[in-house]
Amino acid sequence: MNNILILPVLIPVFMGALLILFQKKPMVQRILSSITVLLTLAISVYLAILVYQRGILTLEFGDWQAPFGIVFVADLFATFMVVLSSLIGAICLFYGFTTLSKKREAYFYYPFYLFLLTGVNGAFLTGDLFNLFVFFEVMLIASYILIVFGGTGYQLRESFKYVIINVFGSILFLVAVAYIYGVTGTVNMAHLAQRTAEIGQTGALQVGAIILLIVFAMKGALFPLYFWLPRSYYGPPAAVAALFGALLTKVGIYAIIRVFTLIFNQDVSFTHTLILILAGLTMFFGVLGAVAQYDFKRILAYHIISQVGYMVMGLGLYTKLAIAGAVYYIAHHIIVKAALFLLAGVTQHVTGTTDLKKMGGLLKTHPLLAWMFFISAISLAGIPPLSGFFSKLPLILDSMTTGHYIIGGVALLVGLLTLFSMLKIFIYVFWGKQTHTEEQAKISTWRLLLPIMPLVALSIILGFAAEPIFTYSLEVAEQLLSPDDYINAVLGG
Template identity: 70%
Template sequence: MNNLLILPVILPFAVGALLILFAKYGRLQRIISSIAVISLLCVSVYLASRSYIDGTQTLELGNWQAPFGIVFVGDLFSTFMVVLSSIVGVVCLFFAFCTLDRRRERFYFYPFYFFLLTGVNGAFLTGDLFNLFVFFEVMLLSSYALIAFGGTGYQLREGFKYTVINVFASALFLVGVAYLYGITGTLNMADLAVRIGEIGQTGTLQVVAMIFFIVFAMKGALFPLYFWLPNSYYGPPAAIAALCGGLLTKVGIYAIIRSFTLIFTNDTGFTHTLLLWIAGLTMFFGILGAVAQFDFKRILPYNIISHVGYIIMGLGLYTRIALAGAVFYIAHHIIVKSSLFLFEGATKKVTGTSDLRQMGGLLKTHPWLAWLFLISALSLAGIPPFSGFFSKLPLIRESLTIGNYWIAAVALVVGILTLISMMRIFSHVFWGEQKHTEEQAAISLKKPLLAIVPLVILTIILGLGAEPVFLYSLEIADQLLDPTTYIDAVLGEAK
């Protein structure tokens, strides 16, 4: 059964390579893509269930025993992330079917789409840092193409900036890998945890830890390294913006959580206090950007920035409840943020613009669009009974319990400002005088909404079923705080 661990990587890679051959056959590409992405979701759910029932799963490629060979690790956290990426992959693909210009399909949209999923899933499942770098590059190379997809001047300009920034981050990643290998003689994550524990805290290791933090913070859009994100996600079509907005920053956040709960844990008083301050600043400055915007599609990237701060807040607090809240928040944010980008694409399909000042009256002509958007918007702001409330609640309660009142205050203020930014969208886009023509009002959104509905249903389910979801998050937090299970599963007798 462990051989199935490689399927979330091999399946999208093989499908992406196959679709290159059929780039000119749009219908055939859509059929193959549909079968592949649904199969990927089924495999991901199965792997998550096996890791929950049977414990952490490992796969040593080529039968090379860890730490010398390539190893894939399917623990509760990594398989949970793979399931989330597969859900977003399914929804965004079906939304692309009904909104993407057919001419654009011919320019290898589907191959790059699946290559990006390959990199994302590989980053979640890999058990060593060098292959984490490799899968980061697979993901980023695909994202370079997708962000520039369509070839407008704006996309090419911002895509170039995005590429340059990430090339620099990748170079810095390699520097960190080289330093860490020079100190420990290994890049296997489980083996690193053992050897760094034996070496103890040194100034050099602290520097290496900060190098990795800078790399992952740049990819995760944390303060002050988030400047690349708002413009990069503004240009692409909604399906691509939703895929990138939902997943790409979470890969960087996943890497931070994995490395600072498994590898760099010798001086949590310094590292995790720093993480907590970074979380607060990310939340605060991100939401200031959101409330300052009057463009639907520009508000959403700033909300990504502010809300990844909540996740890092849980890591910075570094308690069982806080980490469980962070894990819960990852699921909530991936689902809700992806849906909001898709809602923006649906409204633009009708109105032809994302400028709030040129929009209005969609509640009258497209009521289902309005009310479904409102559910996701309220969930993002943390209004009960949706997932946003129940994922924020443990973070704020835990910060108050352990006496970090300032971060609780920041989190509450950011929640209020998030609600203001979402209600600004709702009041301008859906209320008020109808500013789109009757011809535009007649545009049907049945198919795009059918694609988005699963995400809206999920945020409701995560809210109404918060208790079992949080209990599952607690089990993930237990594994993160006690990495013995991970280390034993990977190294076994080699430890």
């Protein structure tokens, strides 16, 4: 039964390699990639149910026992993330069918799309640091290809910065892994947790913890290492930008939460206070960037930065309620951010621009598009009864009850500024005088909006069904705060 753990990684990588052989047959690639993402999603949901019912599952490759062999570990948090990544992967793929040109499809778009999902799912399921590095690289190499699809001058220029910062981050990651292995003699996460508890998180291990935090902060776009993100995510097609905006930074956030709840949890007063400070600065400077912009996609890109601050805020507070709020917030943000990027793509398809000052009146000609955006926008801002409110509420409540008033105040301020920037988009793009032509007003958007509808519906469901979903988030948080369960599942005992 535990062999199912490999399937969310094995299926997309196998099919991605197979699709290379069908480069000149786009319809075959579409059919096979559709089957792949739907099958991966179904298996991911089944795996999540299995873990919820039976507890943590492990898979030791080649029957080499941990910590000596490669191991996959499926706990509540990992399977939760795999389900979300598979869901977004499926929706963005179907959206791309209606928007991507045949020229882009011909240059191995579908294989690298599936390779990216392979890297993301592998990063969530792996049980050791070195293979976390490997899956990061699989994900990033695929993203390097996808980010330059179209080959515009802007894309090539900005993707160069994206590649450089991530290559530097990968080198630093490898240095960190080697350094930690030199100190502890292991890269297995469960074994590292044991060794850290034995040695104590001081001196050399503290240095390793900070290096890893820097690496994951680069990947997750935390302050001050977020400068590469807004312009890099502006250039790609909407389907790719939505996939990146929803998933890639969350892999970095997942790694921070995993490492600093399982391994480096001995000196919380230092490491987690530092994480809390980074969270506040990330939220504040990210939302300032969004408020200053007058471009649809740039505003959304800056909001990725501000919103990841809420996720690491939960880790910095380091209580069951706060971490549950962070987990809930990750689900909310992945869903809503993907919806918003795809809706931005629809408006660009109709108007031919993302400049707010050149748009207006879409509410009259495309009301469904307008109201789907409005629901997603106020959800991102945290307006009840949608998912954004119930994901932010536990974080702010916990910050106030534990005496962290400054970070709680920053979170409230960022929520207000997020609402301001989202309303700015709605007023400029959908309200007011119609600026697009009558021919543009007649453009049908049904095929484009159809894949986005499940995301908007999920945001509503996450709000109205907040109690059972938050109960699940609390169970995830409880498991994260009980590293002995993870250690025993991997190493026995």
